[in-house]
Amino acid sequence: MILTVTLNTALDITYRVRNLRPHGTHRVTEVTERPGGKGLNVARVLAALGHEVTATGFVGGATGRAVQDQLTRTPGVVDALLPVEGATRRTIAVADTASGDTTQLNEPGPLIASAEWSAFQEAYADLLRSASAVALCGSLPPGLPVGAYAGLIRTARTLGVPVLLDTSGEPLRRGVAARPDLVKPNADELAELTGSHEPSRASRDARRRGAQAVVASLGPDGLLAHTPEGHWRATPPRRFRGNPTGAGDSAVAGLISGLIDRLPWPDRLARAVALSAATVLTPVAGEFDREVYEDLVGRVVVTGEVTAA
């Protein structure tokens, strides 16, 4: 199975409101709730692609129960989330039906006790023994050491399980130094890590810092990959407009899926770009338009070159 790790799971709530005004009182006309946190989105996309997936991380409180209730109804995802004392955070997206704007309110997440973190590390090592790959995704909840992902990467490497990291800031910097098989930063995260706003140069720098492969997401322009086997650029046949939330998570799912299916890099990148574009066309992270995906996957333009052996 593929293991996804979401240390800061979320209950993603979307409100429809007409004309959001600070200091006003607003009647919410529509409420939707989804399990959230990048790793859970990745898990849902992988399951929809037909992979066996196990989702782990932390979950707690009434919001955590709501996340687990919905995850139970997602076929193909095994729930291995660890209960904690604190409550799973909510994220609230207030979609203004008048302006089309979305305003985001993100709770910080529960404070994780050191005993809870120790219990997680043990459970994680056990799960890795039956994993063919692992994706570590998203922000860290309060209370975890900033090197949390670095430790999880070392455990995966010790057990010979390919490990992908998708996070930002200092947890990304520490994680990269622990030599993950793959990181998938966006352009801003890559610039913050390396100081360079030129994605190719920044990707090469991230590899020198420890990442074995770097796939940078360039938004509607697709993906840029720097790997030991070569470097490529993968571009969708046209730009897609819609809701970019979850597009990066779908790219992660595509990359992991391609790794498990032993696809060559250009095909992995095509799968990731097509999934990403097909996610932009759906209103919800962790879901994609299957027809668009199947239509696009053969039409992604991949250019680049293989590294001389």
Add this chain to the structure above:
Amino acid sequence: MILTVTLNTALDITYRVRNLRPHGTHRVTEVTERPGGKGLNVARVLAALGHEVTATGFVGGATGRAVQDQLTRTPGVVDALLPVEGATRRTIAVADTASGDTTQLNEPGPLIASAEWSAFQEAYADLLRSASAVALCGSLPPGLPVGAYAGLIRTARTLGVPVLLDTSGEPLRRGVAARPDLVKPNADELAELTGSHEPSRASRDARRRGAQAVVASLGPDGLLAHTPEGHWRATPPRRFRGNPTGAGDSAVAGLISGLIDRLPWPDRLARAVALSAATVLTPVAGEFDREVYEDLVGRVVVTGEVTAA
């Protein structure tokens, strides 16, 4: 015991956010959660005053469980809430720490099925048999008939239980026609009911429409009462600044408490005004500053006259 009815219970969530901007992404720095809905606030204040209280109404989903978990930890309140299929609504107050403003987002509440409403009416009639008074408070959730409160008032009157109604709009209009013992509108609700913005005239009109007594809340200026025994005005010794949320609910609790303790009207009104002011000084609805209350209750100024026998 005193029965409080909250058909549209809520999980009241407060977010602290620095500088709320539409279209922005905001990190919530502090999250607090409280059981909400006017009737639950009334129940908590009555319990704090030493009364035995039973809280009924509807509750459902993960948000409903969070409401019940917290209610269980409130000494003196017996939970007789009925489970429903839909989820209890959230209300979100976004407190901007930069401007001091609060922006409110209110979910509509669960759709109540007709079988759920029938089950409630039966349970309510059973509870009334051991109730010395009943308070019907707040908005109606979707799916209930607009005359829902009118029906509950008739049942209470049939069983000889004094009934107080605190709602607004059409449910208030229908409720008043069912001849409740007391209504407690604020000035806006009273104006909407009667068409008059002059509180004394509007209160007399509301009595003609069916309410046996009317206590209008005039915000920081106190209360105005028109009853079969006479009419009075009760004014706090000074104006209090703070958070008015829950002040009306504390006034309802004071009026019911004074009724149960068989206080004469001027003392009931003094209790309600003092509780209301002591609530303005706390950040949370359903709580009051006991020291302020005890200091104020003897200093509320009540003027008026008794109706000639």
